Amino acid sequence: MSDGDVGNADCDVNFSYILPVVQQTFMQRYFHTSTVVSKVQSGRYKITINRNKPLTYEMANPPHYIAHRKSWNSWNTSNIKDGNRPSETATEDMFIRKFMWGTWPNLFASEVIIKRQHNIIRIAGIITRTLTPYKIYFLIGYTEELLSYWLQCPIKVELVTIDNKKQMIFKYI
C-alpha cells in the first residue's frame, strides 16, 4: 500500500515540475556538445576473441614506436625543412609500391621499403621462395630497369628470401 501512495505522490510532483524542466532544456539546447573525437586507430590492430590474428613485427608496433622500436618504410630527406620535391617523392613511393605489388604477385611478405640516397633509390623487402631463383633474377632485372626508366635514376632491388610467410609472424593478438 505504502508503495502505491508514494507512486501517486511522485506523479503529482513530477507533473508540477514538468514545465520548468522543459523550459530549461530548451534553454540549454543552445549549447551543442558532443563526445571528444580523439580516438586514434590507424596502424593499430584489433584484438580478436581467440587471439589468433597473426601480426608481423612491423604490424605489431603502432606508429608511435617508429624510430624507437621500428623504422620508416620510406627513407628520404624530402620532408625535412627545405626538402626537395616532397609531393613527388610521396607519389613516386606510392607508384613504386603499387608496381612492386603487381610485378611480384603475392611474393612480398613484408612492406616495401624505399630508401633514397643521392640519386639512387633502393627498394628492399622480404619475399617468399615460391618462385625459382632464375625467375626471381628475371624480375629483379626487369624491375630495376623499368623503374629506372620511369623514375630516371638508378634503382637497386635488395631482397631477402624466406621459406614461408609464417616466418614473419611476431605475435598473435
Place this chain on the structure above:
Amino acid sequence: MEVVEPCSKRRAASCTKTIACPCKTKYKRYVQPSRAKSFAPEHLYKVPSTQFEDRTTYHLSYLNDRAAARCARLQPIRPVHNLQKSTDKFFDETTNKLSYKPVRQTVKAEPIIPKRRPVTTTDTMENVTTVRHDYGAKHVERPEMIIPCGNIRTSLAALDDKTMARLSYVSPGPIEPVISFNPILEYRPSSQPLPKETTQKLSYQPFVVIKKEFLPWAQKPIYKSPEIAMCGKTTYSESYMENDEVSVEKPFLPVATYVFPYGAKFADKTIYKESYLPGNVERMVPFVPCGNISISDAKMSADTTSKLSYQRVWTEKQKPYLPRTKTMLATAKMQSDTTSRCEYVAKTTLRPDLIVPSDNIRTVDVPLEGETTTALSYVKPDMIKPVRSYKPVMQYYRKLYQELIVRLQSTATTSASSSDIQIPNRIERGPTDILKALESTISRDYTAPHYKFHDDPFLIPQSNMHNRSYALAKESGRKTAMWIRQEHRDLFQHKVADPEIKAFVPLSIYTEESKVTEETLLYEISNGNIVNCIAIYDLLKGEMTIPTKQTLLELLCFYNNSERTDEWLETRWYKLDQKYKKNVWLSYSQIDVLFEFLKEQEPKVAAAAYTAMICGLAKHFSLDKALYLYEESQGKSIPLSVDGYNAMISIIPLLRKENSLKSKSLLMNIYRTMTVNGITPNIHTFNAALNVATTLKTNEVLDFTKKILADITKFKLKPSLTTYYYLLRILSNFGDASYNSFIKILTSLKNETITIQNEKDLNFFVVAMEMASQQFCDRQVGEMVNELLLTGENYKFISNNLREHIYYRMYLELILATEEFENFFKLYSKLVPHVTIPEPIMMSAILEALKLHPAQTAMQYIPKLWSHIIMFGHLNREELMKNILHLMSVHCKPLSDSPLNAQFAEMALTIWDHIQTQNSKRLQHVLVSNIIMGNIILLLLRGNNFTKTIEIISLLIRSPHLIENGQTITAEHINEIFELCLAQAHVPAIFTLLEYVTFHSLEGAGEMAGKLYKTVSLTPNQKNILASLVGNDVLELQISDEN
C-alpha cells in the same frame, strides 16, 4: 511379332460395321507372344520337419520368464539407522565467537552537527551599496556643440562630360573591312556547250510509265449512301433518361437573428470608450521641411570638434643626422681611443710568427689509379693489394720541430726563418677522384658471391649452370623492360631528370613522317644505332655530305648492318667465341651504294672508302672480296690508310690456307706498297705480321720474328699485349728454352698500365697461364702471371666466362702439381665456389692427387669435396664417382667400428638414389661400371644397411643391363660382400648374393654356400633355400669337403 491373317477373319470380326472390306487384302496386326516359362527355381516355404532346439545359449542367457527375472533382482541395501540426534545444548563457544571478541573500550565520536545560521534578517535592506558609496555623481558641464558653418561647397561648373568610361571606349570611327584573300568563286559558263548526253542520262533512260490497265475485278466498290434511314432508338439514347429541367438552387440567405431580446441594443458604454477619455490636445503641426538645407555662403568655421579637441602641440623638430661629407672625413682625424683600446692595454709579448708548412705536403707523381667500383666488382683479385692511402705524406722533421720550439720560446722578433716556404702545386682532382679513393679501400670478399648476384642463401648460385642462368635471367629481365619501354614509348616521354639522361629515354624511331637532317644522322652514328642510321639514310635519299657518307659507311662496315650485341654485359660474358673463321659478310644495298658512290670521288675520299670496306670485309672474313678490293685499289694506285694495310696483313694467314699463296711474299708485297705510299706502320701492323709468323714453319719463325721485333724497336713503337700474345704463341714451340724470354716478358709488363688495343689482347693471360702450367709447370711463374692479372685493372683482360674457366683450371692444376696438398686446399677453399667453380676434370684430378696421400690426410678433405661435388651437380660424372668411391672404400677404409662407415654408407646411398632418379627420368638407362656398383654395395654393407643392399642386388639380378658392357660385379667385391654379410650372419643378404652369383653363373657359389653352412646354424627352411640355390649335390659336396 507380326501375324498375317486373311481378311475374311477380320470381316467376320467386324461384321457389325456397315462398310464392307472392298478387296481381299490381308491385314497385319501385332500379337503379344506368350511368355517363355522361367527355369528359375521356385521359392516356396516349407515347414521344417525337425524342430529347432529350444535351449540355445541365447535363450539360456536371457531369462524369458518375467517372474523369474523379477526374482533375480538384487535385494536393496537399506541404510542402517545409526545417526543419533544429541539432546545436549549446542556448544556456545564457536571459533568465530572466540576469534572476534567484542571490543568495548572505544567511545563513539560525537557527530558534528552543523549550526543553524540566520539567513535573513527582519530589517530592511540597506540602501547604500558599495558602488553607490564609492562613486558619487559627477557634475561635468557639457561642452558646447560646435556647429559647422557652411564651408562644404559644391562646384558651380557643369560636370565634366569626359568620364573615364567614355574616354576608354571611344568609337573607333569607320573601319575598313579587311580584304579577304580567299579566292573568289565565280561561276563562268564554259564556252563550249556541255554535251547533252551525260553518263547519267545515258545510263538512266527515261522510264515510260505504262498506262494502267483497267481491271474490272480490281476495282474497289464505290460508296453509296444508305437509302433507308437508320433507326433512331439507339442503345445510347435509350440508356440515358432525359433530365428534368435543371433548376439552379437558390442560395440560403442569412436571416437576421435576434440574440438579444427584441428591441435591445448594444450598450454604448464600452470599456474602450471609457478608458480613453477625449483630451483636448492640439495636434502637432508637422514640421514641413522648407528647403532649409541650403548652402550657406559663409565660410565654414575652421574650429571643428576635432581641431578643438586635439590642440596643436608645439615641439621642436629634431634635426636629422646627416652623414658627414667626404671632405670632413679628410680633415678631421678619427678618434683613436675606442672602448676596446682603452680597456685592453697592448700586450708586450709579440705574436709568434706564422709557421707555414714547408715541403711536407707532396703531390703524388703517379697518375690516379683507375680502380673504380665497377672495375673492382668485376675483378677476381687474388692477392689483396694494400689499400693505397691518400693521406698527405707526413714526415717527421726534427729540424722543423726545433725551430718551432725556438720561435715559441723567444719573445724577440728577430728569429728569421731559414728555409723558404714552398707552396706545393695544386693537384687537379676530377669529380670522381674522391670516389675512387674511397673504393680503393674496398677489396674483393671471397666469402660472398659475385656482386652481380644477390647475397641471399636462396639466390646464391651453386653451380656453373646456375651462375649462367641467373646472370642471364637478370639481363633478360632488363631486356624485357627495354622492350616494354620501346613498345609503349609514348608513355615514357615524361621528363623527371634534369638535365635529361638519354639512356632513360626510349630510342627514337624514324618513319616517313619524321623530319630528318644530316645532323640527326650524325647523332645516330655517334650513338652507333645501326637500324636508325639506315632508316635515316633511306629517308634522306642519299642527300648528304661526303664526310657523313664516309662515317656511315665505316659504321655499316664495322657491324655489317647487324644489330649491336656488345652492349649487354652478361650476354657478352657468357657468349662463346666464334670458333670457325668463316665468311659471315652479308652484302647490303646501302653499303654497296655508298661504296660505289664514294670510290668515284677524289682519291683521298676513295682511299678512305676502300680502307673502310677492306677493314669490314677482313673483320667478317670475306677474304676473296677483300683481296679483290685491295687489288682494285692498287690497280687504281689509290693509297689506303694504315688500317687498311693492317687488315690485309691480318688476313694473310687465312688466305694462305685457301689460295696457297706464299704468305711471306704477300706480306713483303704489302710492306713495299706501304713504303711506296709513305705510310708509317703502327704496332698493329707488326702484330698482324707476328700473326703471320705464328703460321710459319718452326725453322724460319725465329728469324722472321727477330726481324719484326727489330722493326718495332726501329719505329720506336710500344709493344701491346697482342704483340706479347703472339710472341708467347711462338715461344710455346720451343719448350723449356723459352723460359727466360717468358720471364722477361712478364717483368717488362709488371710495372706498366696496360690498355686494351686489340681483341687479341684478351688471350694473353690465358695463354700465359697455360704455358706456366703446362709447359714450365713452375709455381713461381704461375704466381707472377696471377699477380700481373690482379694488378690494376688487368682483370678486364679475362673478359669472358670461358677464358676465366680455362685460366683458373690452369692455375689450380699448376698449384696442385707443384704444392703440398694442404697449401693447395687453402687456395682451393679461397677460390671455390665464389670465384670459380672447378670442372669435373679438375675435381677428378684433385681426387687423383688425394689418392697419393695417406688415408689420414685424405680423409679430412673428403667431406668438403663431396659436398662440392653434389653442389656443382657432378654426380653424373662417372670418372669422378669412381674416384671418390675408390677413396672411400679402398684408400681411406675406416675401421669396422668407426662412425665414418655410416657416413660413407649415406654417401653411397646418395649416389645410388641419384642413379635411380636418373633412370626414372630418362628413357635410356644410365649405365654404371661394375666397380662403382661393387663399391656402393660395399659401403652400404659397412654402414650395416642390409635392406638397401638386398634391394640393389635383387635389382641387379632382375636387370643386369644396368651395369655397362654386360659386366658383373667383380669377384673381389663379391667375396668382400660375402665376408661382410657372414660376419653379421645376415642370411637373407647372403641368399640374395648367392642368387646373383648363380644367376650370372659366376664362380664360388659352392664355397660360399659351404662356408655359410659351416658358420651359421641354419633353420631347415633356410637349408632348403640354400640347397635350391646352389644345388643339393654341390652343397653336400662342400660340406663333406670341409669335414
